[in-house]
Amino acid sequence: MISKSTIEQVFETARVEEVIGDFVNLKKSGSNFKGLSPFSDERSPSFMVSPVKQIWKDFSSGKGGNAVTFLMEHEHFTYPEAIKYLAKKYNIEIEETEQTNEQKEEANERESLYLVNEFANTYFQNILHKTDQGKAIGLSYFKERGFTNDTIKTYNLGYSLDEWQAFTDEALGKGYQLEFLEKTGLTIVKEDKRFDRFKGRVMFPIHSMSGRILGFGGRILAADKKAAKYVNSPESEVYHKSKVLYGLFHAKQSIAKEDNCFLVEGYTDVIQFHQTGIKNVVASSGTALTPEQIRLINRLTKNITVLFDGDAAGIRASIRGIDLILEQGLNVKVVMFPNGEDPDSFAKQNTLEELSSYLEDNSKDFIQFKAALLVEEANNDPIKKAETIREIVNSISKIPDPIKREIYIQECSRIMDISEDVLFSTLAQINKKERSDANKEYKEEQKAFNVIKHEQPKVKVDLQYVLERKIIEILLLYGNETEDFEDLVLKESETGDLQLEPVVHKAKVFEKVYLDLQEDEMQFSDEKFKSLYYTIIDTLHQAEDFQLKDFINRLGQDMANEVTTILMEDERYRLHDWQRNHIIPKEKKETIAQLVSQTILSLRCFLIDQKVAEYQNDTLREDANLRSILEDVNDYVKLKMLLSKKLGKVVGGKI
CATH class of the missing domain: 3.90.580.10 (Zinc finger, CHC2-type domain)
Structure with a gap:
């Protein structure tokens, strides 16, 4: 605890x-x-x-x-x-008791998988640094790659003993269940046999964006032709290859700061770049780039630079990922390393200044790179050149921004020596086909599911809900502030007529709201607002220094979400840059007393209308006392007129 x-x-x-x-x-x-x-x-x-x-x-x-x-x-x-x-x-010391075997068993499946991965991460690091086999084989390999001790510790690199079930036996002995060892893929179970998946491999833990261990990549060091060079953890409840980027945990702050992300292929590419001093780098870990991975980068930057090996045999297939990046609305540049070099080897052989200069000098826009690559393949063949141009235009069609599309069409025209009109015509044909395919797919789905459209009924605004919500908002934002409230009371003039006269008194906002609602015995109709109202009033009564942050932290998750929604609703306009368009919404804080009075008076008028409607329904009963009902209705109508006058003065006047 x-x-x-x-x-x-x-x-x-x-x-x-x-x-x-x-x-x-x-x-x-x-x-x-x-x-x-x-x-x-x-x-x-x-x-x-x-x-x-x-x-x-x-x-x-x-x-x-x-x-x-x-x-x-x-x-x-x-x-x-x-x-x-x-x-x-935040470097805060935290005390907690070590989990017992019973507590581990009680943890749910997802948490158990994380616990197993965390244990494995610590275990593999200990083997690397504290055993003879780990030092002689694993640590020596990392040192040969040029990795420093700090780098090895930063990336939690480790080693799995070259024994069939050394890790599995250790985990079971510490109370971890075989079920979760198997589900994470750390242990392979076949009939009555079990053995370690990563036997005899150096270990690369794969972190989530927050630093949790999701899975592992293991590289074999022995010269075994039958064994795969790299093995990754299988898909699990916590590890989905298509939604993870290796190195993102260590790179995220640098990506946001530099406003660019370097994308490489392997673990060692990432680590070597980071050690050289370029930290905004991630890897797709040997899998084809996915939209989910691109969206992870999109949260941090709009700019991706893809780094290709100088002799990458699969470069033709790899550039397909560029189209995916363009579809997500990101900007793409490409860097090719010299023949025989990859990001790992090149970073190892060059200083930070040399590496940075190379990346800057050799960074090409995607269209320049793709055109140069495809033109080389076409080898002056007119038919192949036509196919090349169509393929480039097809990539341009993926870009959602029409201005960027036009600029790239102009660039393609210049590079490929072909008129812009032809390229725009080709682009229009591609877009038309895509729309046609999309419409066809939509119609087929409609037919398959037999979807029948119904006209949506008009949504009626629940005024009472809106006003109750507004009261909660006022209490949260201004409840503990003291304001001058102007109450309008009926007084007899010298001529004997009744008229509204202002009486000013000082009070805290929550006291004013509470007393006004109590005076009319008004109750909240929404149960969630009702609960929140009494919680807020009680807190404000007891705490002299009401801190909104502390109040939210003490609420349950559902109630905290409701409070957040209420508080942030008026911030929505900032998302649309109204101020840049010279539209400056009036701050509520300038007229708190007016806002409080207006809201409560509006709620009272609404409830009176409801009461009058109830009386009108009562007149339809056979046993109704019409005279009594009419007298009550008349009283309510007079009260409504009085409140309306007050409301008019509050809205139009100045408090």
Whole structure:
């Protein structure tokens, strides 16, 4: 168990913008930050972070909360795991008892897989550094690659003994279940036999974006022609190859800072670049690049530079990944290394200055690279040249931005010596075919599922819900502030007429709201708002210094999400850069007292209308006392007129 004081220290220290900034490229937007949603595939930012309120809101998915809830949503952490992650990030000492075998058994499957991977990561590192076999074979290999001790520790590199079940026996002896050893792929089980998957291999742990161990890559060192050179962990509940980029955990901050990501193929390419001093580099780990991997990079930067080996046999197939990158709306550049070199060897043989200069000098736009490559293949053959041009235009068609498409068409025209009109015509044909194919697919889906369209009914606004929500928002934002409230009371004039006169009194916002609602015995109709209302009022009554961040941290996840949604709703306009268009919304803080009075008066008027409607229904009953009902209705109508006058003065007047 984590102590309460430690949890409070974590909440006090953690900054939501810093925590989320490790996963999402945030840009300043007024007093807030905005970025692309990490929970959906989007190209326009709908993700907002408020440093003042220490909360975040994702308008595309509806999710929101504080730093802890972000980690729970994004990284699928449990609450304790999120606290431990933040404690580690902010160098906060955290006390917890070691898990017993019984506790390990009680952990759910996903958590158990992480526990097994973490144990394996520590085990392989210990074997590398503390055993004779590990030092003689594994550590020697890494040293031959030129890796320093700091680099080896940074990437948690390790070694698996060249024994059939050394790791498996050790894990079982520590209380880890064979079921989870098998599901992570660390142990292979066949009938009554079990043995280590990574026997005799140097180990490359694969981290999530937050640093958790998802799986492993293992390279064999023995000259065994039957064994694969590299073996990766199989797909599991926690490890999906298509959604992971090797090195992203170590590269994410540098990618955001440099606003560029270098994409390579192998583990050692990443590590050698990082050691040389270029840290914004990741690898697809031997798999074909996927849209999910590209979207991971897209959260941090719009710019990708793909690095190719000088003699890469599969370069023709590899460039297909460029089209995927273009489809996601990212900018692509390509660098080719000299013949016989790869990123690992080239970085090893050059200084940081030399490597940086080479990358800058040899970086080509994708169209220049693809054109040069395909033209070389065409070898002056007119038919092949036509196919080459069509293939380049096909890549350009993937770009969602029409301005970029036009610029690339112009560039292609210049490089390939062909008119822009022909290229634009070809582009139009490709787009037309894609639209036709998409429409055909859509119609087939409609037919297959027999979908019948119905006209959507108009959504009726629930005014009471809106007003109750507004009261909660006012209490959260301004509840503890003291304001001058102007109440309008009926007084008899010198001529004997009744008229509204202002009476000003000073009060805290939450006291004003509470007393006004109590006076009319008004109850919240929405149960969630009702619960929140009494929780907020109770907290404000007891705490002299009400801190919104602390209040949210004490709420359950569902209620915290509701509060975040309420608080961030008015921040939505910042996502659209209204201020840049000279549209400056009025800040509520300038007229808090007016806002409070207007909201409560509006709610009272609404409830009176509801009451009058109830009385009108009562007149339809056979036993109805019409005189009594009409008198009550008349009283309510007079009250409504009085409140309407007050509301008119509040809205139009100045408090």
